[in-house]
Amino acid sequence: MTTPLADFRAGLVAVFPTVAAAVPFALILGQQATAKGLTPAEMLAMSSIVFAGSSQLIAVGLWSTPAPVAALALMAFLVNLRHTLMGASLSGKIAHFGRLRWVAAFLLTDEAWALSERRALDRPISRTFYFTVALTMFFFWQTASVLGTVFGAYLEHPEAWGLDFAFPAIFIALALGFWKGARRTGPVLVASAVVAVAVHATVPGAWYVIAGAIAGISAAVITAPRERPAKALAGETTR
Amino acid sequence: MTIDPVNFAAILAMGALTYFTRILGFLIADRLPKSGPVRVALDALPPAVLVAVIAPIVMSGPIEAAAGLVVLLLALRLPLIATVAIGVAVAALLRFAFL
Numbered sequence: 195m196t197t198p199l200a201d202f203r204a205g206l207v208a209v210f211p212t213v214a215a216a217v218p219f220a221l222i223l224g225q226q227a228t229a230k231g232l233t234p235a236e237m238l239a240m241s242s243i244v245f246a247g248s249s250q251l252i253a254v255g256l257w258s259t260p261a262p263v264a265a266l267a268l269m270a271f272l273v274n275l276r277h278t279l280m281g282a283s284l285s286g287k288i289a290h291f292g293r294l295r296w297v298a299a300f301l302l303t304d305e306a307w308a309l310s311e312r313r314a315l316d317r318p319i320s321r322t323f324y325f326t327v328a329l330t331m332f333f334f335w336q337t338a339s340v341l342g343t344v345f346g347a348y349l350e351h352p353e354a355w356g357l358d359f360a361f362p363a364i365f366i367a368l369a370l371g372f373w374k375g376a377r378r379t380g381p382v383l384v385a386s387a388v389v390a391v392a393v394h395a396t397v398p399g400a401w402y403v404i405a406g407a408i409a410g411i412s413a414a415v416i417t418a419p420r421e422r423p424a425k426a427l428a429g430e431t432t433r
Numbered sequence: 434m435t436i437d438p439v440n441f442a443a444i445l446a447m448g449a450l451t452y453f454t455r456i457l458g459f460l461i462a463d464r465l466p467k468s469g470p471v472r473v474a475l476d477a478l479p480p481a482v483l484v485a486v487i488a489p490i491v492m493s494g495p496i497e498a499a500a501g502l503v504v505l506l507l508a509l510r511l512p513l514i515a516t517v518a519i520g521v522a523v524a525a526l527l528r529f530a531f532l
Contacts, residue, residue, distance in 0.1 A: 208513075210514060211513050211514045211517045214514075214517075215517065232440065233435055233436065233437075235435060235436050236436050236437070236440050236441070236444065239436060239441065239444050240444045240447070240448075243444050243445065243447075243448035244444060244447045244448045244451050245448075245451075246451050249447065249451065253443075253447060259437075259439075260439045261437075261439045261440050261442070261443035262443070263439065263442050263443045263446055264446075266443045266446065266447055267443070267446035267447050267449075267450050268450075269447075270446075270447035270448075270450050270451050271450040271451070271453070271454060274450070274451045274454040274455070275454050276454075276482065276486075277451075277454040277455045277457075277458065278454050278455075278457040278458040278461070279458060279478060279482055280458060280478075280482060281454075281455055281456065281457065281458020281459045281461075281462065282458035282459070282461050282462040282465075282475065282478065283458070283462075283475055283478040283479055283482075284458070284459075285458060285459045285462035285463065286462060286467070286475075295459060296456065296459075299452070299455040299456045299459055300452060300455065302455045304486070308479075308483060311479040353528065354525065354528060354529075355521070355525050356500075356520075356521040356522060356523070356524035356525030356526075356528065357521060358524075359497070359500055359520055359521050359524035359525075360517055360520070360521050362486075362487050362490045362491060362497075362501065362504075363500075363501075363504045363516065363517045363520035363521065364513065364517055365483050365486055365487050366487055366491075366501060366504045366505055366508060366520075367504060367507075367508035367513050367516045367517065368483060368513075369480055369483040369484060369487065370505070370508050370509065372479050372480035372483070373480075379480060382477045382480055382481050382484075383480060383484050385481075386480070386481045386482075386484040386485045386488070387484050387485070387487075387488035388488075389485075390484065390485035390486075390488045390489055391488050391489050391492050394488075394489035395489075402485065402489055403482065403485045403486055404485075405485070406481065406482075406484065406485025406486075406488065407478065407481045407482045407485045408481075409481075409485075410477060410478075410480065410481025410482075410484060410485065411473075411474040411475075411477045411478055411481050412474075413477075414473050414474060414476070414477030414481070415470045415473050415474050415477075418470070418473045
């Protein structure tokens, strides 16, 4: 059994690479927000209240004066709809959080979700682990996006440094943990990848994540062995 | 250090709808059966979402594809932070060399 201190440490170790990946983008977010006339206080408010990186970057791109409230809100909803899939998967694994689950939902990011799902493969997700990861991300995202309103201009081209590749690299490494053999995981990966790439190339917006994910889980359901309890249990042990 | 009321309204609206996407999954999952095809689908969700996020990025160009392959191989051996650091360095070097 793990102690809170051990979970705290494990959370810090797990979240460190994702913080390093997120900080440059928060700095750029702040810099772009300033260019659109948003104040540091508004940046702080957005990073605290919305706290969803890609939707914030797109929002700042769309921002004008006066702010197009309905368009911004609809965009945030569509871009963040992937959180619904993540929440559906995470829900049962943090049921023991009780009412704190609704706070956990507020702090749910791609990164906190992916690290927690990876953790759940090995052991239950403790409150300490989840909130260490989620609150650390929250703290650094806010701090760096506000600092970006002041210093962001120094980090103009993150692609040249490969920094935009940190986020996919983290996800590739985490995805490996979910491999349960070609028979079970193969169809999921192929369906998800093919549909995500096709939708990304043809449909504007963030629909490709939803489309790919639905294709992947459909493939899992279609290729799953017929409901025979003994067989299903044998499959479980290959984790 | 000022906040414009219209900007604040936009931020609140974005925040409210974003929070809605975050709790919606919990609300749905609480009402779903815990066995059968739904269970299979939920078990497959994490890798399906991860791959759907990654695939278009990795397929966006030869440099991204090469760096992605390097990360995949490194991740089998190295801890996350080393994998990510080398992956970022490889992407930067390839871009420096070929762009």
